[in-house]
Amino acid sequence: MSHPSAVPPPLLNPFxxxxxxxxxxxxxALRRVLDALQPLxxxxxVASTVELVLAExxxxxxxxxYPDPKTPGPIHLACHHAPDGLHFHLRDTGLxxxxxxxxxxxxxxxxxxxxxxxxxxxxxxxxxxLAKDLTYRRVNRENHLGLRLAVALSSQACASASDRxx
Amino acid sequence: MEVSxxxxxxxxxxxxxxxxxxxxxxxxxxxxxxxxxxxxxxxVILDLQKVDFIDSSGLGAIVATMKHLMPQxxxxxxxxxxxxxxxxxxxxxxxxxxxxxxxxxxxxxHRA
Numbered sequence: 001m002s003h004p005s006a007v008p009p010p011l012l013n014p015f016x017x018x019x020x021x022x023x024x025x026x027x028x029a030l031r032r033v034l035d036a037l038q039p040l041x042x043x044x045x046v047a048s049t050v051e052l053v054l055a056e057x058x059x060x061x062x063x064x065x066y067p068d069p070k071t072p073g074p075i076h077l078a079c080h081h082a083p084d085g086l087h088f089h090l091r092d093t094g095l096x097x098x099x100x101x102x103x104x105x106x107x108x109x110x111x112x113x114x115x116x117x118x119x120x121x122x123x124x125x126x127x128x129x130l131a132k133d134l135t136y137r138r139v140n141r142e143n144h145l146g147l148r149l150a151v152a153l154s155s156q157a158c159a160s161a162s163d164r165x166x
Numbered sequence: 167m168e169v170s171x172x173x174x175x176x177x178x179x180x181x182x183x184x185x186x187x188x189x190x191x192x193x194x195x196x197x198x199x200x201x202x203x204x205x206x207x208x209x210v211i212l213d214l215q216k217v218d219f220i221d222s223s224g225l226g227a228i229v230a231t232m233k234h235l236m237p238q239x240x241x242x243x244x245x246x247x248x249x250x251x252x253x254x255x256x257x258x259x260x261x262x263x264x265x266x267x268x269x270x271x272x273x274x275x276h277r278a
Contacts, residue, residue: 023190048219048249055221059189114236114262119229122222122257129256 011154013042016078016089022092026058029077036079037086046151048104050086053130056123057090065094065143081102083154085132090145096138102127102145167194177209177242177276179269182217187224195224199231208239211272215245220253229259240264241248245270 015036019025030051037050059077066073076091097103103124128134131147138144168183180202186196203210212228220228232241244266246254254260266272 027188027190045248048252051219052221052249052253055188059221059223063189115233117233117262119224119226122225125205126222126253126256154218
């Protein structure tokens with residue numbers, strides 16, 4: 001009888017691609033990332049976290065780095081898999097982030113009156129809540145955003161391997 | 167954005183037939199909701215069981231829809247899939263809406 005969970009999954013090969021900024025660029029990029037992550041057979045819950053964080057980061061580039069749809073630009077996405085999770089790097093040649101850093105997550109005021117409820121500002125809140133090691137640098141007129149998602153950890157694989165009955 | 171609407175005496179059910187309420191679909195969603203709820207009764211049940219992804223723009227569009235319906239009408243959410251439920255919980259917006267796990271539970275509660 002085989003114990004598939006006993007074999008630590010190999011690290012995924014790094015991958016990278018470029019999409020042109022557009023209203024549908026985020027969907028295109030997400031589909032490519034999820035396809036590329038297929039070999040990891042992520043739990044749907046985990047995959048949805050990856051999708052959500054990257055959706056917010058990509059939407060931010062589409063909407064704020066390239067705000068004029070008439071002058072779109074490239075969005076480069078790179079991913080490598082390490083024992084501590086999936087590391088993503090997003091690069092674009094659009095406008096810098098205001099103040100040179102990613103916005104702090106807005107304090108959400110959900111207990112306010114209904115008419116004052118926020119309709120935006122959730123994006124960076126979700127990124128900061130779900131991602132680790134968030135970095136932003138403006139280098140040579142390019143935005144570099146780095147983040148890590150602590151999923152597909154090799155320590156999990158080790159733990160399940162040690163659970164293996166002899 | 168495709169939605170289907172069924173109206174009963176005291177409430178209507180708007181089912182979203184699209185799988186994603188994301189940044190690319192948020193405006194369309196708001197427009198579709200405004201149109202379909204123009205003459206809606208006091209309670210609008212938003213059936214999200216076919217939606218498997220929302221992002222912060224989609225969440226904002228649902229909040230905007232609720233505000234648009236206020237104060238005469240209430241927006242109730244039903245059938246949240248795990249990924250959608252997670253976004254509501256993380257942002258604590260689940261405390262702002264009435265949320266029913268299934269459409270049947272929402273129907274039962276509002277027919278009572």
